[in-house]
Amino acid sequence: MASKKYLLLAGAVGLLTASTGFAQVQPTGYDALDSSKVSGKRLVQQNNFMNHQSNFPAKPRDMWELGLSGGLHLISGTIPPHPGFGGGISLRKALGHTFSIRAEYIGSIDKGQDYQLRDVPAGAQYAAWDATAAVSQSKGLGYKVVPNYRSQNHQLSLDMIASLSNILFYRAEPKINWYVLAGYSIVAADVDVDALDGNGNGYDYSGINFNAKRSDIRKQLNNLRDKKYESNAPSQGNRISIGRHDNNQLIRHALDVGTGIAFKVTKRFNIGVEEKLTMPFDAYLDGWAGPGGSSKDFYSYTSLRLNFNLGNSSKRVQPLWWINPLEYAYSELSNPRHMKLPTPVLPDADGDGVTDQFDREPNTPAGAPVDSHGVAKDTDGDGVPDYKDKQLITPTYCQPVDADGVGKCPDPECCKNIGPVATCSTLVLPSVSFKGSATKVGRDQEAILASVASTLKANPSCNVLVTGHAGAKGKKGGVDLSSRRVDAVIDYLADKQGIDRGRFIKQNTPGESGTVDLAPAN
Structure with missing residues (x-):
């Protein structure tokens, strides 16, 4: 089973190598092998990654984002709001591919106008409405007013943003960034009301038809008021002496939540739309508390954002929320440039060095010499x-052979009727072949010389003539090559097989340069 797994792995690697040979796809967002975009303090981690001592590359330097915003700003509270305007500037920095932090200033002007008479609650904070309430009471309307407000706001925020759309499985680089945010704001709000006319008197609402349509009521109120917003709005809590009127500015801590979406135009610029709610947990942002002061007002800012990436592109990548962190991993699978692929281990059941899929004789005994097809060698072809x-x-003339491969050589015709001859003269010794310019005894030659050694050991009185061939017409270097081959054969028989060196006689002659011939010398 294990061998099949390795075989499948080898096949997959082969297909991978073949496919990547046609298309070398590089990451488009960020190349983890690019150390030029890594800061000095993270180079140790990057070097460990490059040297395969760590699985994780260092986080690259990325650009900052400068944002300019403008849009609809409203106060959601007790008094119906009019559409207001807000504008802001922000600076955002990535903490990783998902989270980033943004500092932002927002300035806004908000207005609101009620369309019905309301009872003026008890409390010193509502003193701004006393003159108008007294006029209403004198007209038989009760101690009532129609509230309005104008709020000039300055907001500093620090928000954590989480990107939800840049980790992609089926495309490389995100074109859209959807995100949510939450954070903290400090708000300075100058809230004023228009409670007195141009002569310093309270407004007379007796001429207003409060049974008309809401839009008509507001038109009548707008015609009545001078819109000077001369009085501080009712409030609770701390004020400071900032703004057009003394002791007028509200300072409030607030919680931010929101969501937005940005569309990439270029790698330097994107356009976004965002909805941000700021909740100071104060009922007097519109100058009027709900029943019992229980309702809490909040700011709503719906903005169009123009965002610019700041930084040297040769040293920094895009803000990380615009980079898909999976892209490098996928590109490395498709086109391995860094990962170490294991050497394929192919099954070889008989251990002869030829894998099973190419082995024509898969059950060769251990240690048996085989050819390139895994078939046991038969040097002399005797079967x-x-x-x-x-x-x-x-x-050949001594074949066929017995089961041990030993043949029976017939007596020469010339000697059939002659008595016994010297043993040495009947010895038949083979030649040893060398390929190219080789001078060392290889595995094939060792098998041949082992047979020669066996014959010499059986005939200790016989000497051997070892003849090398220097090549035709004294080819340059031939004599030296021939001599070295003769020495290699003698060294093997003497050192490896224990044959006495004194039994060898060396000579070099012209002829086929690839062989060393062995013959009885007696």
Whole structure:
């Protein structure tokens, strides 16, 4: 089972290599192998990654984002608001691919106008409405007013933003960034009301038809008022002496929540739309508390945002919320440039060095010499493989052979009627072939010389003539090459097989340069 797994792995690697040869796809957002965009304090981690000592690259330097915003600003409270305007400037920095932090200033002007008479609650904070309430009471309307307000606001925020759309599985670089935010604001609000006419008197509402349509009521009120907003609005809590009127500015802590979406135009510029709610937990942002002061007002800012990426593109990447962190991992799978691929291990059941899928003889005994197809070698072609052959080189005229590969050589015709001859003269010794300019005894030659050694050990009185061939017409370097091959054969028989060096006679002659011939010397 394990061998099949390795085989499948090798096949997958082969297909991967073949496919990447046609298209070398590089990451478009950020290349984790690019150390030029890594800060000095993170180079140690980057070097460990490049040297395969860490699985994680260092976080790159990324650009800051400068944002300009403008849009609809409203106060959601007790008094119906009029559409107001807000504008802001922000600076945002990524903490990672998902989270970023943004500092922002927002300035706004908000107005509101009620359309019905309301009882003036008890409390010193509502003293601004006393003159108008007294006029209403004198007209038989009760101690009532129609509230209005104008609020000039300055807001400083520090928000945490979470990007929800940049981790993509089916595309490389995000074109849209959807995010949510939450954070803290401090708000300075100058809230004023128009409670007196141009002569300093309270407004007379007796001429207003409060049974008319709401839009008509507001038109009548707008015609009545001078819109000077001369009085501080009712409030609770701390004020400071900032603004057009003394002791007028509200300072409030607030919680921010919101969401937005941005559309990439270029790698330097994007356009976004955002909705941000700021909740100071104060009932007097519109100058009028709800019943019992229980309702809490909040700011709503719906803005169009123009965002610009700041920084040197040769040293910094885009803000990380515009980069898909999976892109490098996918590109590395498609086009490996950094990962170390294991060397494929292919199954070889008989251990002969030829994998099973190419082995024509998959059950060769251990240690048996085989050819490139995994078939046991038969050097002399007598039908007995070398690992069984006790006579490794059997001349053709001595075949057929027995089960041990030993042949029976017939007596020469000239000697059939002659008495016994010297043993040495009947020895048949093979030649040793060398390929190219080789001078070392290889595995094939070792098998042949092992047979020669066996013959010499059986005939200790026989000497051997070792003849090398210097090549035709004294080819340059041939004599030296031939001599070295002769020495290699003698060294092997003497050092490896224990044959006495005194039994060898060396000579070099012209002829085929690739062989060393062995013959009885007696």
